[in-house]
Amino acid sequence: MLKYTLRRLVIALPVLLGISVIAFFIVRLVPGDTVTALLGAHYSEAEAEALRQRLGLDQPLPVQYVIWLGNVLSGDFGQSAFTGEPVLEAILNRLPVTIQLVAISICFAVFVAVPLGVMAAVGRSGRTDFFATLFGLLGISIPGFWLGVLLILLFSLTLGWLPSGGFVSLWDDPIANFRHMILPGLSLGMAVAAVVMRMTRSTMLEVLNEEYIKMARAKGVPKRRTIIRHALRNALIPIITITGIQAGYLLGGSIVIEQIFSLPGIGLLALQAITNRDYALVQGTVLFIALGFMVINLLVDLIYAWLDPRIKY
Amino acid sequence: MNDQNTILRVEDLRVRFRTRRGDVRAVDGVNLELNRGEILGLVGESGCGKSVTAQAVMRLIGDGRGEEVSGRVELDGEDLLQKSEKEMTKLRGRRISMIFQDPMTSLNPVYTVGNQIAEVPLLHEKVTRRDAYARAVGMLETVGIPSPKERARRFPHEFSGGMRQRSVIAMSLCCKPEVLIADEPTTALDVTIQAQILDLLQDLRRDFGTAIILITHDLGVVAEVCDRVAIMYAGGIVEQAPAGELFRKPRHPYTQGLLASLPKIGDRGILKAIEGRPPDLMNLPEGCRFAPRCPHAFGKCSEYPPLERVAEEHDAACWLEKKHE
Numbered sequence: 043m044l045k046y047t048l049r050r051l052v053i054a055l056p057v058l059l060g061i062s063v064i065a066f067f068i069v070r071l072v073p074g075d076t077v078t079a080l081l082g083a084h085y086s087e088a089e090a091e092a093l094r095q096r097l098g099l100d101q102p103l104p105v106q107y108v109i110w111l112g113n114v115l116s117g118d119f120g121q122s123a124f125t126g127e128p129v130l131e132a133i134l135n136r137l138p139v140t141i142q143l144v145a146i147s148i149c150f151a152v153f154v155a156v157p158l159g160v161m162a163a164v165g166r167s168g169r170t171d172f173f174a175t176l177f178g179l180l181g182i183s184i185p186g187f188w189l190g191v192l193l194i195l196l197f198s199l200t201l202g203w204l205p206s207g208g209f210v211s212l213w214d215d216p217i218a219n220f221r222h223m224i225l226p227g228l229s230l231g232m233a234v235a236a237v238v239m240r241m242t243r244s245t246m247l248e249v250l251n252e253e254y255i256k257m258a259r260a261k262g263v264p265k266r267r268t269i270i271r272h273a274l275r276n277a278l279i280p281i282i283t284i285t286g287i288q289a290g291y292l293l294g295g296s297i298v299i300e301q302i303f304s305l306p307g308i309g310l311l312a313l314q315a316i317t318n319r320d321y322a323l324v325q326g327t328v329l330f331i332a333l334g335f336m337v338i339n340l341l342v343d344l345i346y347a348w349l350d351p352r353i354k355y
Numbered sequence: 356m357n358d359q360n361t362i363l364r365v366e367d368l369r370v371r372f373r374t375r376r377g378d379v380r381a382v383d384g385v386n387l388e389l390n391r392g393e394i395l396g397l398v399g400e401s402g403c404g405k406s407v408t409a410q411a412v413m414r415l416i417g418d419g420r421g422e423e424v425s426g427r428v429e430l431d432g433e434d435l436l437q438k439s440e441k442e443m444t445k446l447r448g449r450r451i452s453m454i455f456q457d458p459m460t461s462l463n464p465v466y467t468v469g470n471q472i473a474e475v476p477l478l479h480e481k482v483t484r485r486d487a488y489a490r491a492v493g494m495l496e497t498v499g500i501p502s503p504k505e506r507a508r509r510f511p512h513e514f515s516g517g518m519r520q521r522s523v524i525a526m527s528l529c530c531k532p533e534v535l536i537a538d539e540p541t542t543a544l545d546v547t548i549q550a551q552i553l554d555l556l557q558d559l560r561r562d563f564g565t566a567i568i569l570i571t572h573d574l575g576v577v578a579e580v581c582d583r584v585a586i587m588y589a590g591g592i593v594e595q596a597p598a599g600e601l602f603r604k605p606r607h608p609y610t611q612g613l614l615a616s617l618p619k620i621g622d623r624g625i626l627k628a629i630e631g632r633p634p635d636l637m638n639l640p641e642g643c644r645f646a647p648r649c650p651h652a653f654g655k656c657s658e659y660p661p662l663e664r665v666a667e668e669h670d671a672a673c674w675l676e677k678k679h680e
Contacts (some may be wrong), residue, residue, distance in 0.1 A: 253455050253457055253460040253461045254460060254461055254462055254463040254464075256415060256455065256461075257454075257455060257461040257462070257463075257526075258463070259415055259447065260413055260415060260447055260452060260454075260455075260527070261447060261448035261452060261474070261478070261527065262444050262449060262475070262478050263444075263448075263474065264444050264478075265440070265444070275465050276463070350464070350465060351464070351465060351467075351510040351512070352512050
């Protein structure tokens with residue numbers, strides 16, 4: 043297990059290297075650069091040249107890349123060209139917000155979708171199943187940003203129950219933090235919940251038809267225990283897989299949701315960095331999001347081995 | 356009738372599945388009696404309703420959408436069809452159990468074999484986890500699994516087919532039930548393993564006093580282990596007799612056809628198949644279900660023949676018996 047984890051981490055390195063190449067060059071393909079973004083509409087060519095030189099943007103691209111990569115490897119992600127704030131610090135400051143947002147979305151998805159999917163499969167073609175199917179269809183079809191706006195309209199503007207945006211740290215005031223996070227978590231988690239519910243339902247339907255479920259009933263296992271201990275336990279593997287993949291996408295999805303709810307997370311940081319052509323910041327956030335994706339995937343694979351005795355690493 | 360001796364009595368059991376294309380009469384008036392400690396073979400071709408009968412007796416079907424079960428299933432005088440699901444849950448595994456055809460899929464892949472067996476006494480008896488597990492290890496030894504203590508910690512995928520079926524048997528007999536229904540327990544196994552499993556069932560019947568309904572389509576298996584045999588055709592029992600008697604003097608033309616279709620050593624002639632095919636269960640003939648394929652069919656066969664005594668301990672459902680009188 044440890045060996046497998048180490049091997050996976052080693053394999054992760056070339057992937058991250060590839061991502062760094064893509065991140066580095068792709069931001070430079072976008073029209074405009076840091077200098078034009080910094081100086082605004084009116085500036086002289088000499089000013090621009092001086093600034094380019096100061097930021098090291100006058101070097102050939104490959105040279106810039108190698109310098110940046112060398113710095114990253116030694117732990118220096120550079121500074122934001124706008125605020126002068128070190129990139130690493132900016133990311134680490136905002137990371138907890140995004141992690142919390144993703145965690146709330148996943149919890150919502152798992153704690154709502156898995157029971158709903160199980161009930162739908164057990165009461166197949168009944169009322170619960172109909173409701174669950176409807177939930178699945180709506181959840182997948184409704185875009186998160188639109189749902190976010192609707193939720194703000196209802197819970198913040200009409201009912202006035204929850205704030206429409208902003209952020210309070212969990213450590214400062216947990217209740218206020220939760221009030222700020224619940225709507226974004228819901229908007230972001232809805233699509234995941236729908237996908238996880240559908241996966242749970244279809245896998246459970248499959249597992250419930252297995253002979254060992256019939257065997258469990260034949261040896262006198264009560265219905266509830268059969269469903270949870272014998273069926274759901276076996277259905278968990280695909281459910282975990284899909285949840286893991288979705289969690290990765292949530293990192294991307296958080297960009298839009300953080301913007302709507304003005305949450306100071308990684309997503310909002312990345313968005314601002316892109317608008318400002320803040321190269322170092324864009325590269326840094328992209329690398330971190332990619333790293334997050336890979337860590338989640340690794341966790342999922344490790345959970346497999348724990349869930350299914352047939353999987354050994 | 357010697358009620359004392361009968362442990363399981365099935366009376367006029369009917370199972371219907373409602374489908375979009377119409378009702379399927381999978382079991383249509385089955386009558387069976389199982390005596391304490393005996394092995395009854397339930398024989399018939401695929402789709403004749405053997406497994407459905409077994410699952411209806413266990414109440415594994417009957418509560419689902421579109422499933423309809425009627426009749427009586429008496430276990431030691433109590434009608435199982437009248438019991439609540441809760442009562443049935445307490446009975447299953449303790450007084451009546453079942454094993455299935457495919458040992459590869461009847462064990463849960465995510466739990467150790469020991470824990471799966473131990474679950475049975477844990478559910479049905481007031482025992483500690485430790486005692487239940489010790490019982491499981493003991494059962495593994497009883498069913499002939501070498502180094503049971505070590506094997507109990509293993510997962511099903513680490514077992515061979517024969518060992519899995521032994522484990523399933525250990526699981527179903529852990530609480531010493533009075534009745535065991537074995538639904539083609541050897542069909543998925545190699546011939547040599549088949550013989551071992553059949554021997555095991557016979558030994559356990561002797562040691563535990565469990566009566567067994569052995570469902571099979573293999574007359575060779577029947578000849579080897581069964582005390583009595585019931586032949587099933589298109590949802591009903593057509594003949595029932597002690598095994599020896601049935602092989603010597605089959606009364607029903609279907610049974611005769613089945614026996615004639617067995618290959619004999621030394622006989623190089625063409626195998627005799629029964630002409631035609633079984634009726635559509637959605638559209639059963641009014642009279643005798645076998646009449647359309649029967650070489651002896653006559654006018655009376657358009658009426659449904661009841662299962663009647665034709666010799667000592669020998670019942671058959673055929674009008675020919677009356678014709679000769």
